[in-house]
Amino acid sequence: MNSNWKQLFEILQKPTRLIIGLMSGTSLDGLDIALCSVKGAGPATNIKVLEFTTVPYTEEFKIEVKSVFSKRAADLQMICLMNEKIGLQHAELVLEALKSWGRTADEIDVIASHGQTIFHAPETLHGLIDYPNATLQIGDGDHIAVKTGIITIADFRQKHLAAGGEGAPLAVYGDYLLFSKAGEDRIMLNIGGIANFTYLPGDNDAKKVFSTDVGPGNTMMDQYIQQQYSGLYFDENAAIASQGVVNEALLTVLLENEFLAADFPKTTGPELFNLHYLSAAQAKSGTSNLKQADVLATLCACSARIIVNAIQQCFGTSAKPYIYMSGGGMHNPLLVSMLKAGLPEAKFGTTADLGIDPDAKEAVLFALLANETLVGEKTDFGDREGVPSIRMGKICLPD
Template sequence: MHSHIEKLANMASKPSRMIIGLMSGTSLDGLDIALCRLTGEGLATKVELLNFTTIDYNQDYKQRVKAVFAKRQVDLQMVTLLHPWIGLEHGRLINQCLQQWQLTANDIDIIASHGQTVFHCPKRQHQLAEFPNATLQLGDADHLALTTGIITISDFRQKHLAAGGEGAPLAVYGDYLLFSSPKQNRILLNIGGIANLTYLPSSQDASAVFSSDIGPGNTLMDAYIQAHFPGQYYDQGAALAKAGAINANLLAALKQDRFFSLDFPKTTGPEVFNLAYLQQAQQQSASQGLSHADIMATLNRFTADMIAHAINTLTTDLQPFVVYASGGGIHNPLLMQHLSQALPNVSFASTADLGINPDAKEAVLFAVLANECLVGGKQKFSNSQAGIPSVTMGKISFAD
């Protein structure tokens, strides 16, 4: 037996594993790094979040990634160069954290790396019959593993695609294993760049679980701020949106995209919902003369309305449930106010009430996927009707 395989076998037989989960979202604000201790597998999985931080990306990182992010025409050489470069950068940031946490590579079993999504392209978006669903995450795991000296599991979305899924949202797997409850129907709502949700029935019946992207979360709001207010990356405290007035015509135009009429489950990304999309909606609604504040107020309401619409559509025949929210959007007070007003009979909480920091949730969920790659496989979880294939995800990169 190769020493690498022996090491994986020993790791899988341990009572617990130390796994660093990484998440770098479409907002491009920074790298989420979650140090987790995991025990068990399947529905018996337990996670202890030992340390968590988000390291902000510097301007150089953001500019390099934005040059190829969500664009159909890019410099192929730059895409090729960014793949190892991002792996090296993420490895450097992990080494920085380990030093701060007074840990060494030997203290960590696995890194679970999401990578940096630069283009998401499900078939319903590209509409080319001869091609399958596709997605692209940069950040080579071999470079990351060699930089840190830690075995790395990465590229989780490709197996989901290969099995007929759309590669997103993957949160459903970790949501089901960590947050299912026999006592409560739950919706796990994540408001990142794109908003998505997972419905978890108290029956814990996998065939009744569903998950889907909803539409824009923060992506349009953040893109607008970054385009018009240099040095700012988001509307802090919703200050600008609060100062504006919602424009009904622009709001109606924003809601016209065909994505919103597609059946659930579905996926999308900034490839669709970007500043060009906003400009087209402004032209259609003759609202080009709006102030920055009015546009931000309308974009904020647009995000809230589409989340509320999705929750209402998907829960028409469901028993009472609680929504547990996570992601950067939960820190937007106006957005959360709109949601509460649009869903007055819905109970809202945070994943903190379930024991997981809402800012760390997605990084933690990738640590769970890595744990399943090592010790799982016994808890079969799938729902073909909801686009959830039963697969083991992740590719293993050794540290030598």
């Protein structure tokens, strides 16, 4: 038997697998690395985070990724080069993390790599009649597997597209398996560059589970900070935005977009919500000369209003869900206060209350998805658009 398949067969028989989940989001701040101990599969999955770290990217590396990130006209040679370089860089960071944890590559069964999204193009955004939904993540899984010597499962989003989805959000699969609770309606709210949530019904019926992007989370705030303030990548603790005043004229125009009014499920990205979107809204509202703090306060209010409107659209203004947050936006006190004011009947917490570090959640998700690729049976999510009943990921062998 081929030695790689023999090793895979042995991994499949293990009662507990050690899986490293990797996540690099649209904020481009660094690589999340979560070492997880995983038992079982499907609804019986038991996952424990043994180690977690976020390794910041160097300024040079950020610049290289940004040169091909979210651009319709990008250098094709640079995309090819960065596909390989990101894979090699992520592999190196994994090896460094293992060393710092006192572990060796031989101990790890599988790496689950999300890669780096550089462009997201669902039909709702590209508008081209004869073309399908599309998304592109780079950071080649074979490079990770060969450099680390660890079997790597990567490129998860393509199966979602092939099965009729938009390639996002994938959180629904992990959220249902990890966080459902009988008798409690839950909303798993992730506020990254883009905000998305999963609805988990209290009756644990997978066919009722609902997941969707809702609009910008941190992306426009972060882009504006990077444009206006040299050396800053985000407004830490909303220090600048908290000094500003929300401009209602600008806010009104920011909320005028077909995507925001579209039915769920839907997906989006910084391809739509970016500095061009902001400047067009400022021009239309006559607010091009606003103070920087006022712009940031208004962008924060925009993200909050979009999230609140989406939750109310789904569950009504009188709903009393349990909302568990994750993602960088949960560290923005101004944004969180706006959410609580907009949803006064909801009970807010973070995934830490459920045993998972919220900063590690997305990396843990991909470890779980890899486990499902290996040993899971398909969970039946019904026939609803956007949630195909599939297992995802391509297996990359070390040799």
